[in-house]
Amino acid sequence: MYVEGTVVADGNHAVPKGVAVEELNSGKKGLQEKCPPDLKELLEKKGLIAVYDDLVKSVVDASRTRNVFGRWRDQEFVSIIDQFRDLFASKGVKVALCKRESGSGVRRWLEFIDVDIAGMYVPQYDVANLSGQVIKTMYATLKFPNGVGVEELRQMGGRKRLKEKIPVQVEEIIARKGLMDAYDALILAIVNEGAGKHTKMWNIEKLKEIVHSHQPNFAVKGVEVFVSHKQEYVSHGQYGGHHEYFRWVEFVDRELQPNYHPQRDADSKSEKCVIS
Structure with missing residues (x-):
């Protein structure tokens, strides 16, 4: 076989x-x-x-x-x-x-x-079924299929941006599934509770807790929510280096993507990249 x-x-x-x-x-x-x-x-x-x-x-x-x-x-x-x-x-x-x-x-x-x-x-990396959404890191461009909506959590001005604008692909899934109230509640929780008190930077552990607690509200309508992240270390050679952090939330319509799994799921993956 x-x-x-x-x-x-x-x-x-x-x-x-x-x-x-x-x-x-x-x-x-x-x-x-x-x-x-x-x-x-x-x-x-x-x-x-x-x-x-x-x-x-x-x-x-x-x-x-x-x-x-x-x-x-x-x-x-x-x-x-x-x-x-x-x-x-x-x-x-x-x-x-x-x-x-x-x-x-x-x-x-x-x-x-x-x-x-x-x-x-459904092959999630099918080139013919990509939605046009991307997450650009320092050294990669992550692409997503139809049936997955992506909300990027930017480090600079990220909380303000979340409150002001919903990505088109996310809105399409949320509206079609009748989940706008659940979405608004999730975003409010992320904005109010998802960052560190002093640094005001996104805290991945807090983000995971928030998404896990709100997940049942989406699951009843056939949508699964994931927190994803990618950390890249950029080497400066003899001068050391610095880290770049990327965070985003994925909304997966299980009707269209029954077997999809996030490329950088924060619950199971800690993929790092070192560039000289």
Whole structure:
């Protein structure tokens, strides 16, 4: 059977049973020369070997799928996948180009989803399903899919900004789910209780407590709320360095993103990046 819990992106993400993965770290040559065993098993079972071979050939032959630096062009790659989606779908397989960016680099891979086994699965890093929301850190640009609304907690003027403006994607989820009262109560608590008394800087432990206490109000409408954070240490060489902190809240519509997990969940992840 297919590998259950296949790990990709340098161990930072795992896909469930019924999802076969092909990593794209070796460029066109790697894509052309070897098909992973679990993916080959899926393709043979579904009678899709010929379709897969045609997809790979189209990607390899197309001159615009790689830029002058040898990096994949995502939209060109997706446009080729689009030409084969119906052929894969007719045999019960979905295909997605996925991309994850972090301080250590960019990782891309293909996901082939067996609908009979993982029909409810939604790939959260699917390039074709990104909403346009981003969190920019010093050395990475974190992107988010449709069905996830992101509210950034800026260090400078963050509390005032929270009270004055709601991001479009967050507002869409909150309004559609009838959660405006719950949202207002959460934001008020974050503004009043989420920062240190003396520093007036966001306190991650206080933020987690606030979100946890308000979570049930959102869960009844199918929305899950997470606090996320990223800390980056910027080295100045012989002169030492300094830390940069990034905080944000994610509102996840479980109807659209049933298996989504935050990239930088404050409850389970403390990812740091050192730049020389």
